[in-house]
Amino acid sequence: MSDESNETVAVLNTTSVVGIAVCFVLAVAALFALPTVQARGGVGFDTAFWIISAVELVAALGIAYFVINLHEERG
Amino acid sequence: MDPTVLQAGYDLLGDGRPETLWLGIGTIFMLIGTFYFIVKGWGVTDKEAREYYAITILVPGIASAAYLSMFFGVGLTEVEVVGRGTLDIYYARYADWLFTTPLLLLDLALLAKVDRVSIGTLIGVDALMIVTGLIGALSHTPLARYTWWLFSTIAMIVVLYFLATSLRSAAKERGPEVESTFNTLTALVLVLWTAYPILWIVGTEGAGVVGLGVETLLFMVLDVTAKVGFGFVLLRSRAILGDTEAPEPSAGEASAAD
Numbered sequence A: 001m002s003d004e005s006n007e008t009v010a011v012l013n014t015t016s017v018v019g020i021a022v023c024f025v026l027a028v029a030a031l032f033a034l035p036t037v038q039a040r041g042g043v044g045f046d047t048a049f050w051i052i053s054a055v056e057l058v059a060a061l062g063i064a065y066f067v068i069n070l071h072e073e074r075g
Numbered sequence B: 001m002d003p004t005v006l007q008a009g010y011d012l013l014g015d016g017r018p019e020t021l022w023l024g025i026g027t028i029f030m031l032i033g034t035f036y037f038i039v040k041g042w043g044v045t046d047k048e049a050r051e052y053y054a055i056t057i058l059v060p061g062i063a064s065a066a067y068l069s070m071f072f073g074v075g076l077t078e079v080e081v082v083g084r085g086t087l088d089i090y091y092a093r094y095a096d097w098l099f100t101t102p103l104l105l106l107d108l109a110l111l112a113k114v115d116r117v118s119i120g121t122l123i124g125v126d127a128l129m130i131v132t133g134l135i136g137a138l139s140h141t142p143l144a145r146y147t148w149w150l151f152s153t154i155a156m157i158v159v160l161y162f163l164a165t166s167l168r169s170a171a172k173e174r175g176p177e178v179e180s181t182f183n184t185l186t187a188l189v190l191v192l193w194t195a196y197p198i199l200w201i202v203g204t205e206g207a208g209v210v211g212l213g214v215e216t217l218l219f220m221v222l223d224v225t226a227k228v229g230f231g232f233v234l235l236r237s238r239a240i241l242g243d244t245e246a247p248e249p250s251a252g253e254a255s256a257a258d
Helices: A014-032 A034-041 A045-068 B020-041 B047-071 B091-112 B116-138 B142-172 B176-202 B212-235 B251-257
Strands: A009-012 A071-074 B077-081 B085-089
Touching (some): A045 B047, B020 B047, B020 B212, B091 B116, B091 B212, B116 B142, B142 B176
Antiparallel strands (some): A009 A071
């Protein structure tokens, strides 16, 4: 027998949804940003490339974090 | 060894890159996969299924952007290699893998329901695999390139071993449906991911046995299968559903419950 007053429901965490969207847009933008980073940042290809790669990895980790926390329990 | 004994493709943009045919096809397949998963997942209310859909939609989504950048030549650079001259390197491919491979592994980790430390370890070794591959791709001497390739391949073997042992055991404990789906996906990953370093070593970035056209075609086939094919197998399985939408009981079970 369950006590209904203690039941919780899982609802979408808005912050996580926004976080996933931001990370995705960041990752897509980074794929096309290398020439801009080189030109505006005044850096060589290798440096720009590692910056882009770091952005991709951070975006993936961000998405992993936000997906794991996609729902929150509300009582 | 003489490079580019095999070539294939069609120069769609008229800029001297016959591999644009395969990059264009890759972009289309990835877009189809992305929209198919979006349509399939529209209106899904199951908590766990939503997580799988979120990850699995993003994987071909970012891959389609990577293929588009390579198609238009944005994701392309040249690297001088001693004894080989100037190589065309599609660097966007590596950026794509840095984003997509951790998410594919996250799908498998969520399916096996392993703890966060295991997920972190798996993704960490995976990142090491891609980063060492990146260093190899940008290195200027054959010795450095092959050494980093070896490091990357060893990291890949560790990832695959982890999948085939720890995660497989964890998936087995979650019941036959999860175990079956996990085993199918792991077999897919084991076969496809093993093909990547082999293609790299025989392709233009390694020994140059096959030309850029064939290499791009084969990478496209591997990428589409490893991302869209993987997602298709995962999302059609009931293993992704949480307890709230578990398979309905059979007629016998239902009447017994009544």
